[in-house]
Amino acid sequence: MTIAISISSTIGGSGKTTVAYMFAQLLSTNYKVLALDLCGQCNFTEVLLHDNIVNETFCDAFETGDVISHITPITKNLHVLPGNTWVNGIPTNLYIQGFKTTQIVVVLRDLLNRAKNDYDFVVVDCPSICADELFNVSLSISDFAIMTYSPNKLQLIKSWLNKIKYIQDEFNPELRVGGILRTRFNKNEDSHKYYNQEVCQLYPDYCWNSVFPNSPLFANIDSHFTQKSQVVTAFKPVLDEMILQLLKTRNGIGSW
Numbered sequence: 001m002t003i004a005i006s007i008s009s010t011i012g013g014s015g016k017t018t019v020a021y022m023f024a025q026l027l028s029t030n031y032k033v034l035a036l037d038l039c040g041q042c043n044f045t046e047v048l049l050h051d052n053i054v055n056e057t058f059c060d061a062f063e064t065g066d067v068i069s070h071i072t073p074i075t076k077n078l079h080v081l082p083g084n085t086w087v088n089g090i091p092t093n094l095y096i097q098g099f100k101t102t103q104i105v106v107v108l109r110d111l112l113n114r115a116k117n118d119y120d121f122v123v124v125d126c127p128s129i130c131a132d133e134l135f136n137v138s139l140s141i142s143d144f145a146i147m148t149y150s151p152n153k154l155q156l157i158k159s160w161l162n163k164i165k166y167i168q169d170e171f172n173p174e175l176r177v178g179g180i181l182r183t184r185f186n187k188n189e190d191s192h193k194y195y196n197q198e199v200c201q202l203y204p205d206y207c208w209n210s211v212f213p214n215s216p217l218f219a220n221i222d223s224h225f226t227q228k229s230q231v232v233t234a235f236k237p238v239l240d241e242m243i244l245q246l247l248k249t250r251n252g253i254g255s256w
Contacts, residue, residue, distance in 0.1 A: 002116045003246065005178065006142035008126035008135070010156035014148040015183040015212055017043040017125050022235050023242065024048070024123040028078035031120035034071065036112065037083030038138050044125035045082040048074060057084045062108070067115040081115065083125075091133035104133050105171055109140040116141070129163065139164060140171040144178035144246055148212070151185060151195040154202060179245050181238065183212035208245065210237040 007020040021044065024035045037044040038058065045054060049072070056070040058081055064070070073079050094104045116122050126138040139145055147160055157180065168175050180203055186192045200207050213234045 002119055002122060003144070004116060004122040004124065004142045005144050005146060005242075005246070006124040006126050006138045007146050007148060008129070008138065008160070009148045009150075010129050010160055011150065011152045012128075013184070014150040016148045017041075017047070019146075019148050019181065019183070019212060019238070020044055020123050020125040021047050023239065024078060024121075026232065026235065026239050027121050027123070028075060030077075032077050032118070033079070034115060034119040034122045035078065035080040036115075036122060036124045036141075037081065038087065038134050039083060039125050039127040040085055040088040040131065040134075042083045042085060042087075045080065045084070048078075048080045049082065054082045054084065057082045057087075059084055059086050059090065062090050062111065065111065067111055068118075071115060079119075081112075087134065088127070088131055101133060102170065105136045105140055108133075108137045109171060112137065112141045129160065135163070136167060136171065139167040139175055142172070142175055144176050146178040146242070147180045148183045149180050149199060150183045151189075151192045154195070154198055157199070157203060177206060178242070179208050180206045181208050181210070181212055181242075184214050185211060186214055208238075208241050210241045212238055 005023065007016050007023070009016040017039070020035070024033050027033050035044060035048055036058075037048075054072070056072060058070070061067040061070040061081065067081065071079050071081050090108070091104050094107065099107065122141070124138050124142060127134045129135050145164055147157070149157065161177070164175060164177060180199065182196065182199065185196050
């Protein structure tokens with residue numbers, strides 16, 4: 001059974017794409033993984049494919065109505081449906097054709113869901129929450145939503161949880177909160193200490209025990225980078241907790 005995981009955030013610079021990349025690369029050592037890039041910045045595609053020319057993207061899949069033939073293999077176990085900068089124009093295209101907002105989400109959800117069955121895991125790099133339709137699509141095709149939270153306004157977490165509730169009600173009743181992964185926290189900064197304490201107090205059932213390392217090890221990422229033992233070691237607690245949390249949630253353990 002395929003497990004689809006979306007990595008999202010409410011603010012840029014939280015390490016969202018880095019976390020998605022690490023999950024995709026490390027899961028693919030033992031499982032077949034599809035990486036989906038639905039973010040208009042296309043950073044996920046860039047780090048996965050490096051300097052390789054991208055001929056087939058999600059936009060092409062949308063135009064033809066065929067997702068599977070536009071998936072690019074990276075390794076035997078890791079494939080990607082690349083994004084490009086035109087992805088944000090897809091909802092506009094559908095609006096022009098007369099589709100309503102909910103219809104747009106359903107059309108794109110159903111299109112992307114066709115690609116999931118051949119994989120053990122699907123890792124989705126979500127667009128900005130401001131890209132409303134595509135953000136909704138990202139959650140609509142996911143089993144678990146994980147938020148990367150770096151020190152910023154705490155009310156943004158409530159907005160994210162409200163969005164998940166909306167998706168559960170309207171498009172995907174199987175969606176579950178996979179948790180909040182704290183990122184980019186500096187133990188020496190007082191404001192970071194404050195946000196770290198507050199988020200754990202306000203959302204104790206959602207916050208993971210592990211924290212994404214604020215380390216120069218993760219400044220530049222590529223396939224050679226993830227093969228370095230110190231990088232894998234630094235990220236392993238995050239990966240282990242992700243798997244544990246998904247198992248707990250799927251088996252009905254805990255309050256998520």
